[in-house]
Amino acid sequence: MQENNLAAEEARRIGQHESLKGQVEGEVTADVADRARRESRPGESQRINEVAGQFRDKALDEVAGTEREVTRSRGLARLSQVVDYLFWLLYGLLGMRFLLALLAARSSAGFVQFIVAITNPFYLPFKGIVGSPASDQGHTLMLPIIVAILAYGLLHLAIIGLLRVLVNRRTSI
Helix, strand or coil, X not given: CHHHHHHHHHHHHHHHHHHHHHHHHHHHHHHHHHHHHHCCCCCHHHHHHHHHHHHHXXXXXXXXXXXXXXXXXXXXXXHHHHHHHHHHHHHHHHHHHHHHHHCCCCCCCHHHHHHHHHHHHXXXXXXXXXXXXXXXXXXXXXXXXXXXXXXXXXXXXXXXXXXXXXXXXXXXX
16 A cells, blocks of 8 residues: 555656646746747847746756656655565564464474574564463463564554655655
8 A cells, every 4th residue: 555655656746747847848938939029129039048048947957856856756665665575574474473372383393493583583672571371282372572563563654654754855846
């Protein structure tokens, strides 16, 4: 959903850019033509051309600035997608570890050892925050993993929020 929002935002910015470029070009051309038709003095033509050149330079500078903004927004949108992917991968791995403990999976199984090894760096800061009740059959409700997923979820939201602020920076036209 966030990818669609970012893609839609990017498409909107590109559309605005093209519309602005066409509008400015049309206005400058129309203004120059109008002033040339109304010219009655010999030196006025040169002055009109100077003013038209200044307008054209200003319009080109604005278009170049918009191009930079669109390029920056594309990069930040791609970064947002990478951040989303990494966090969802982390949620999946922590969720898998939670389920394996809840289902009393054998700790000697290779897959269980792999999941534990991969998730340990992300789980250890939360280990011991709250207790993990266990049954006699070895089923364990690892509540610290739930706390970890919630904490990483808040971090994920903060990072994505910051990226959105950077992408949606308003420019004045």
